[in-house]
Amino acid sequence: MLFYHFLWTFVGGPLLAGCRIYKSPRLMERLACRLPRVSIKPNCIWVHALSVGEVISAIPLVRRVSGEYPDKDLVFSATTVQGLDLARKELDGMARAILAMPLDFWWATVRMIRYLKPRVFLLIETDLWPGLLSLLRAKGVESLLINGRISEGTFKTYKRAPFLARRLFRDLGFCMMQTEQDRERLLHIGVPAQKVVAVGNIKFDRTWAPMETQEKAYWINLFGLSQHTIVWVAGSTHGEESEQILDVFFNLQEGYPNLVLILAPRKIEESRRLFDLVRARGRSCVLRSQANGDVHRPDVIILDSVGELGRIYGIGHISFVGGSLIPFGGHNLLEPAS
Known part of the structure; x- marks a missing residue:
């Protein structure tokens, strides 16, 4: 991981200097230079979704988790602007803070982790960042993949470099996949069987109000x-x-x-x-x-x-x-x- 973080220094360093000069709001968010002015209780629950589809999948989970653990702050992050907009609309009142996921630049991820001090990290479906996951593990934070899926195209890529693919999943404590096929694909590239299980798609848990x-x-x-x-x-x-x-x-x-x-x-x-x-x-x-x-x-x-x-x-x-x-x-x- 040291080499991975070293490479990100060459990318993140100039970006960090650029955002301080040009004051780009979006870039400042992605580099964790602009964090919400909200106090977060230590040992919070951090839920992350990539974009709109993953946010929709996360909604029933967030509702259940916030109800089961009312004494814990729940923080939600998304990568895309559209995902953030939907999260702010749908999760208002359930999430203590909704913020952009930083780039996997070690400076930004360390800053985010220090700000949140999470107890657990719940990753919805996809958007694996090995730098973030390794830093969370080093801090003793449990990371879980929820509603995981491996598309046919992604599986073909993983099979070309199974060692690197396994590395992506190494720092996840548990992988809860949508289907048995998704589970088998992870086993095929060498992810240990004891940390992979097929549990179904949480999108089926969402309630759909009929149109009046x-x-x-x-x-x-x-x-x-x-x-x-x-x-x-x-x-x-x-x-x-x-x-x-x-x-x-x-x-x-x-x-x-x-x-x-x-x-x-x-x-x-x-x-x-x-x-x-x-x-x-x-x-x-x-x-x-x-x-x-x-x-x-x-x-x-x-x-x-x-x-x-x-x-x-x-x-x-x-x-x-x-x-x-x-x-x-x-x-x-x-x-x-x-």
Whole structure:
């Protein structure tokens, strides 16, 4: 690990100097230069999720843990901006602090650990940082992988360098995987069997509130729809997958003029590009952030918000879950199914 930390010094050192000069808020967060002005009780419970999908998976766990251990402070971190936004929306009142996960630069991770003084670190699904995990272990902090998964692509990479792959999991005390296949993949690369178990997917533990008439009317009015509108919701689409959906939609709309597409790209930053693409095709389009209920029914609605897709599936007559037209594996089918 000394060599790993040494390499990060060459990357983190200039970044640290740069953030002090240019005062970039995001970079300051990722280097743990800007920490919340909140006092955290020692021996807190630290839960980490990479992005939106992992945050959604973590919600039932956070609710259960905060209820079981009310005397412990629970701190939640996420890596992406979208994940942080969703965590602040969904976990308000349950987490003592919500903050950005720092880069695996030893200076930043040591600073974070000293600030939190955690008793246990719960990692949701993925986002393994060997530097952080080794430093936590050196401090006597137990690290657990919750809802772990190993995709086909990741497994192929692990098999090319099983020694390095095992090193990623060495400092985890226990790995609770989603499926027996995930468990077998860890065993295949040499992770000790006594620290790996298949326990199922915690996404199934989330409660899904049915959409009431009043809420449905709110969304329909907001987007300028009507009772005759056929709504197709395409969620969590990736890159060119969004364009494929648009091509199919444009063809379908010729035979079904009442058809409207609500498109939710996986990366919100793609929203403006997709908006321009739709307009260039001569179709009407509105961004969710601009919808105010005072618009004529558009052809396409681009969802450029975080945490609303699960509810918007409720007004759809047809649903498509992204990640399934590309070699990704697909996203959570439970959202539209609920």
